[in-house]
Amino acid sequence: MKTARDEDELAETVAAACGPLAICGGATRGVDLPGEVLSTGGLRGVALYEPGALTLVVAAGTPVAEIETLLAAQNQQLAFEPMDHRPLLGTTGEPTIGGVVAANLSGPRRIQAGACRDFLLGVRYVDGGGTVIKNGGRVMKNVTGYDLVKLMAGSWGTLGVLTQVSLKVLPRPETQATLRLSGCDMKQAVRAMSAALGSPFEVTAAAFDPGVGEVLVRIEGFADSVSYRGGRLGELLGAFGGAAALVQAAESAAIWQRIRDVAPFAHQPGDVWRLSVRPSDAPAIAQRLNAEALLLDWGGGLIWARVPEGTDLRARAGQFDGHATLVRADAATRARLGMFHPQSPLLEKISAGLRARFDPRGIFNTGLMSSLQTQDA
Amino acid sequence: MEMPAPDARILARKSRVVERLQQVLPHNAVIHELSETRAYECDALTAYRCAPMVAVLPANTQEVSEVLRICHQEGVPVVPRGSGTSLAGGALPTADCVILGVARMNAVLQTDYDNRIIRVQAGRTNLSVTGAVQAEDFFYAPDPSSQLACAIAGNIAMNSGGAHCLKYGVTTNNLLGVTMVMMDGSVVEIGGAHLDAGGLDLLGLICGSEGQLGVVTEATLRILRKPEGARPVLMGFDDTEVAGACVSDIIRAGVLPVAIEFMDRLCIRTSDTFANAGYPDCEALLIVEVEGSEAEIDAQLARIIEIARRHNPVELRESKSPEESAKIWLGRKSAFGAIGQINDYMCLDGTIPVSELPLVLRRIGELGREYGLDVGNVFHAGDGNMHPLILFDANKSGDLEKCEALGAEILKLCVDVGGCLTGEHGVGIEKRDLMWHQFSRPDLEAQMAVKDVFDPAWLLNPAKVFPLEASQPRRQAAVAAQ
Numbered sequence: 001m002k003t004a005r006d007e008d009e010l011a012e013t014v015a016a017a018c019g020p021l022a023i024c025g026g027a028t029r030g031v032d033l034p035g036e037v038l039s040t041g042g043l044r045g046v047a048l049y050e051p052g053a054l055t056l057v058v059a060a061g062t063p064v065a066e067i068e069t070l071l072a073a074q075n076q077q078l079a080f081e082p083m084d085h086r087p088l089l090g091t092t093g094e095p096t097i098g099g100v101v102a103a104n105l106s107g108p109r110r111i112q113a114g115a116c117r118d119f120l121l122g123v124r125y126v127d128g129g130g131t132v133i134k135n136g137g138r139v140m141k142n143v144t145g146y147d148l149v150k151l152m153a154g155s156w157g158t159l160g161v162l163t164q165v166s167l168k169v170l171p172r173p174e175t176q177a178t179l180r181l182s183g184c185d186m187k188q189a190v191r192a193m194s195a196a197l198g199s200p201f202e203v204t205a206a207a208f209d210p211g212v213g214e215v216l217v218r219i220e221g222f223a224d225s226v227s228y229r230g231g232r233l234g235e236l237l238g239a240f241g242g243a244a245a246l247v248q249a250a251e252s253a254a255i256w257q258r259i260r261d262v263a264p265f266a267h268q269p270g271d272v273w274r275l276s277v278r279p280s281d282a283p284a285i286a287q288r289l290n291a292e293a294l295l296l297d298w299g300g301g302l303i304w305a306r307v308p309e310g311t312d313l314r315a316r317a318g319q320f321d322g323h324a325t326l327v328r329a330d331a332a333t334r335a336r337l338g339m340f341h342p343q344s345p346l347l348e349k350i351s352a353g354l355r356a357r358f359d360p361r362g363i364f365n366t367g368l369m370s371s372l373q374t375q376d377a
Numbered sequence: 378m379e380m381p382a383p384d385a386r387i388l389a390r391k392s393r394v395v396e397r398l399q400q401v402l403p404h405n406a407v408i409h410e411l412s413e414t415r416a417y418e419c420d421a422l423t424a425y426r427c428a429p430m431v432a433v434l435p436a437n438t439q440e441v442s443e444v445l446r447i448c449h450q451e452g453v454p455v456v457p458r459g460s461g462t463s464l465a466g467g468a469l470p471t472a473d474c475v476i477l478g479v480a481r482m483n484a485v486l487q488t489d490y491d492n493r494i495i496r497v498q499a500g501r502t503n504l505s506v507t508g509a510v511q512a513e514d515f516f517y518a519p520d521p522s523s524q525l526a527c528a529i530a531g532n533i534a535m536n537s538g539g540a541h542c543l544k545y546g547v548t549t550n551n552l553l554g555v556t557m558v559m560m561d562g563s564v565v566e567i568g569g570a571h572l573d574a575g576g577l578d579l580l581g582l583i584c585g586s587e588g589q590l591g592v593v594t595e596a597t598l599r600i601l602r603k604p605e606g607a608r609p610v611l612m613g614f615d616d617t618e619v620a621g622a623c624v625s626d627i628i629r630a631g632v633l634p635v636a637i638e639f640m641d642r643l644c645i646r647t648s649d650t651f652a653n654a655g656y657p658d659c660e661a662l663l664i665v666e667v668e669g670s671e672a673e674i675d676a677q678l679a680r681i682i683e684i685a686r687r688h689n690p691v692e693l694r695e696s697k698s699p700e701e702s703a704k705i706w707l708g709r710k711s712a713f714g715a716i717g718q719i720n721d722y723m724c725l726d727g728t729i730p731v732s733e734l735p736l737v738l739r740r741i742g743e744l745g746r747e748y749g750l751d752v753g754n755v756f757h758a759g760d761g762n763m764h765p766l767i768l769f770d771a772n773k774s775g776d777l778e779k780c781e782a783l784g785a786e787i788l789k790l791c792v793d794v795g796g797c798l799t800g801e802h803g804v805g806i807e808k809r810d811l812m813w814h815q816f817s818r819p820d821l822e823a824q825m826a827v828k829d830v831f832d833p834a835w836l837l838n839p840a841k842v843f844p845l846e847a848s849q850p851r852r853q854a855a856v857a858a859q
Contacts, residue, residue: 106573115572134820135823140543141728141761143804144815145804145820147581148582149581150582155577194491197493198490198602278569323576357827358826
């Protein structure tokens with residue numbers, strides 16, 4: 001394994017590499033890739049944190065936990081609520097902010113606050129030739145040149161090795177509450193979540209656990225506001241049948257950590273898939289999956305499915321608007337089915353073109369993102 | 378502002394190009410007489426004008442595809458145009474180009490309240506997107522000042538913002554999918570009604586690419602339910618630095634207003650005289666707006682006012698009614714028009730870290746005195762997006778050049794304090810040659826490499842965004858290859 005102490009050393013390492021490199025943050029996602037491991041773990045530390053400007057600039061290898069502690073001390077947070085994969089995948093290691101950004105990890109609050117990529121203000125990265133590139137910056141509004149910041153978010157290290165990221169942070173709400181609506185089937189649940197999300201009450205998360213038939217709707221903010229909105233939402237959702245109960249503060253937070261980390265699937269057998277869909281399509285798609293267990297987040301727009309090992313879930317899902325990612329499976333299944341959803345030939349061509357420009361030698365994370373390359377891995 | 382000389386070989390092919398375009402478009406959609414192409418000679422950066430060789434007005438994706446295929450085969454540069462409201466010259470033609478106007482593509486294709494999306498043709502104006510859903514109490518959040526006229530296509534090209542983006546984000550945060558035509562005429566679908574498009578984030582890449590990667594013909598946008606209500610508070614301060622500190626304290630207190638607007642003395646006085654808004658006589662004015670139910674608004678405004686009091690405001694005026702809200706916003710909303718009444722002006726758009734506000738305002742004042750030009754400041758303080766307005770006299774020889782030189786100094790200052798050249802207007806031609814100040818050569822090479830992938834012949838809006846010197850080898854190679 002190669003590590004670098006700083007950006008310059010990392011750039012030299014990349015320039016001198018003569019074979020594939022497997023870029024690694026905290027190694028919590030259990031993806032094995034060919035080539036020598038290049039760790040960003042040595043790039044740590046906060047370069048700048050201005051609570052009054054809601055801005056954080058941090059080295060890519062900095063642990064997420066360290067950042068969350070730092071922000072919490074100022075009553076702020078990473079509003080996109082990144083998932084911790086360790087419970088689901090049974091991995092160890094320490095999630096890093098670079099890893100979060102590289103996978104564009106966004107939790108339940110994505111439906112209201114935005115995804116990781118929406119909070120990413122700037123990046124520094126090392127390209128495939130070992131050159132340091134910067135894009136974006138540390139300010140909230142920036143349209144100067146092309147937005148490579150978004151491109152780097154969710155590129156899984158295939159276009160460059162992130163060395164530094166700038167993030168917009170947000171105030172941590174004073175309190176939260178969750179409305180639990182029991183006795184729903186999936187169709188009712190998605191309708192109820194759509195009604196909640198289409199209300200003026202600023203719902204910050206909406207999930208459905210079919211195992212217990214329970215819709216969960218979160219509201220956050222100042223205490224008086226949460227109490228008011230909780231009441232109004234209770235009236236609104238009463239129309240969908242079932243009994244509604246309001247759960248406060250810490251108990252509410254625990255619910256959403258479980259949803260964020262897909263905890264119901266931890267220690268349960270089988271492969272785990274993640275599907276991004278049009279929310280109203282979710283019930284029909286979910287039915288076709290014939291899964292052992294399901295969990296819906298994002299008002300139905302995100303389906304987590306647990307299926308027997310080796311199941312080709314994309315074949316079961318058939319044609320739909322969206323995509324399915326294989327999150328937990330053994331290496332053979334990953335190689336056979338591919339982690340990422342195949343794209344249209346034209347999109348594949350554009351993506352391959354970008355990859356060839358950013359990493360002309362094709363050394364970064366070979367076997368990730370492109371469906372063709374995944375087959376070879 | 379220099380533009381590349383028109384290619385004589387292209388001009389010589391004009392009649393053939395026109396003929397081919399007429400074969401795929403209705404006759405009135407191909408404009409080629411000089412008397413008519415003049416209508417497309419500039420956008421809202423009116424200091425620069427050049428009539429295009431041809432202008433076309435396709436009505437759908439298929440027609441756009443045909444136009445681009447022909448232009449690609451003929452090696453003719455194409456400049457896409459939304460509604461022509463760009464302040465950066467993003468839609469400025471060259472004499473050898475085809476202007477591709479999207480104005481005829483303005484239909485609503487689908488509204489879906491359950492999934493909170495709307496699908497529109499990209500020529501639809503920003504405000505009419507909200508217009509299509511407001512009966513159901515929904516709205517489209519990005520609200521650039523030109524929203525009555527500007528098109529979604531241009532919003533996507535420039536990644537437009539607005540006064541309310543502190544809470545709701547800019548175009549890129551509200552765009553879920555596009556249909557886009559590539560320069561060779563092929564059509565690509567990206568994203569859709571789901572929240573995260575698969576694969577690399579090409580949607581994020583296209584948004585803000587200033588019409589250089591493809592022509593967006595349809596877009597899927599997020600729509601949101603309107604809040605129950607909204608009301609502002611107006612505060613006046615004797616010191617711009619104190620106003621800046623107040624902004625920072627409000628943000629730190631955990632209140633997230635939907636807008637925080639700032640005006641300096643010159644803008645306060647000019648717009649007050651113009652609109653009779655009853656603004657106080659002071660150095661700096663803040664308008665802070667919050668949303669929610671009546672009780673929630675009261676509670677948030679109370680918190681904000683409590684913070685403001687610690688900074689000894691000369692005036693605190695909390696709106697209690699729609700009429701009072703309108704009066705508070707009146708002066709701010711008419712600021713640009715008010716200044717336009719008394720002077721020619723150039724509107725800049727740099728963004729700075731909010732903490733640098735006092736320093737930057739002081740330096741702008743000093744620079745203005747050095748150049749002998751007045752500068753007013755009105756901007757979105759919550760996110761540091763400045764809009765310095767440099768007053769000049771277009772009829773006075775040398776004044777425009779002096780104004781541009783001062784503008785460049787101010788934008789460099791924004792970069793030097795950790796900000797950027799443009800927060801929401803785009804680079805266009807206006808800031809093209811200042812890009813060296815913000816980016817290294819490898820930084821710019823990485824961006825230009827993206828264009829190489831989408832538009833290898835560099836035919837789409839080629840002379841924008843990048844310093845001409847930087848893009849020249851690529852533009853030259855593309856011409857030589859024809």
